[in-house]
Amino acid sequence: MNPNELIIRFETVDRQAEGPVTRLVGFVRARNLLPLLDGADLEANPRTAKVGPITADIVESIEKTPELFPFKTKGILVASANCRELERRRYHMTFENSDIEGILDGGHNTLAIGTHILSAAHGDPKAIKKIKTWPDFKAAWTASSGEIAALKSANPSGNGGPLDFLVPVEILVPSNAEDPIALEAFTSSLFEICAARNNNRQLADEAKANKKGLYDELRKHVPAHIAKRVEWKSNDGGDIKVRDLVAFSWVPLSAVELPSGVSAPRPADIYSGKGKCSTAFDALMEHPDVSTRTSDGTHELHNGTIASALTIAGKFPELIDLIYNEFPQSYNRTGGSFGLLRAVTTAKDLRTKPVTPYGKNAAAYRYPDGFIIPLIYGLKALLETDANGKLRWKDEPTLFLVHHLDEIVRKYKVLIQAFGGDAQKIGKNEGSYSLAYDAFETELLKRRQAA
Structure with missing residues (x-):
């Protein structure tokens, strides 16, 4: 007031x-x-x-x-x-x-x-x-x-x-x-x-979670220019849905040991089960091993491992933008014709030019996120926990993507062709995530052997 x-x-x-x-x-x-x-x-x-x-x-x-x-x-x-x-x-x-x-x-x-x-x-x-x-x-x-x-x-x-x-x-x-x-x-x-x-007015689960303070740690680590555009509470005008950020946060969260009784959603839920991701996130953040409920009903995070995973999750909007922008180029460089895939439209054919999902930077194509969400999940292969249980990157992710995305896409492209370029089938298929994870892991191994 x-x-x-x-x-x-x-x-x-x-x-x-x-x-x-x-x-x-x-x-x-x-x-x-x-x-x-x-x-x-x-x-x-x-x-x-x-x-x-x-x-x-x-x-x-x-x-x-x-x-x-x-x-x-x-x-x-x-x-x-x-x-x-x-x-x-x-x-x-x-x-x-x-x-x-x-x-x-x-x-x-x-x-x-x-x-x-x-x-x-x-x-x-x-x-x-x-x-x-x-x-x-x-x-x-x-x-x-x-x-x-x-x-x-x-x-x-x-x-x-x-x-x-x-x-x-x-x-x-x-x-x-x-x-x-x-x-x-x-x-x-x-x-x-x-x-x-x-x-009584069907308040969205995300609005309740925001009210409880369950998103506070995630919000802290999302870049400020992106965080201010997130619809943290219903109807506040943000063009980025908080459930998308919560879903992607399960990539790093699934790489750490979770408290008893809390399970990570399936990788494909990041694409087609965002409600399940939100429910699992709420259960995690309200768990007594993760947070403490204060006198005003909000929750304060005290689990250092979960905090480290959410710190890394805050970087994902920028990594997603990078993959969105570079994936079509990698696809073309490895012998494909990205513009010929169904549901893909080139910038020159659009009155409203395509932009990346979070930073709103100019992009060469507009296409469904089902093509790349398995690749975003693949970033999990670059994560590890240290001696104190804190999550960290094995390799700096931006540079890794710059140097290795082409080879990862070369393997991943086989899957796209097998599904006839149907982004929805790719996003819903659990095998897409296993393939992408393995491709990242293989390139990381090759990078370390070459070092």
């Missing part, structure tokens, strides 16, 4: 307590939600809201039946570990940990209410036409502070104006903020409450 404190006034409010959590539940008039809209950042919500059919339906309900709106929606769920009751049904809240405090559920309601108010403040529905995501809304909201203040001044409470509709609001606060044990029990419960509320 920014600012990190605000006051909300209820029209009606009830207090309900059970265990470490107290719930303040009631109706808040839209004009009294303006401070929340000023500060809301949705960091505590597992996913970012975006404009779409859901928000359109909410806005239509506000405009056509404002008197029924508070009964048509679940409203907004807010959590604050520090809440003080004032007179006249007002509550002063401060937010110290944005990961678990703030808006836990109701992000789309908040976005719809905000865009409705912006439209009324400007007197023109076109004023919100360019708003597609939560960051778009926040930028427009901040830029319209004068218009919003004028709207509030011109429409006093009780006149049935655009700020008079009611919104159901729940605020979760500690039952006993003075007791450290009770306060810790409250904060640790917030993640479970948030996840359970969002389960």
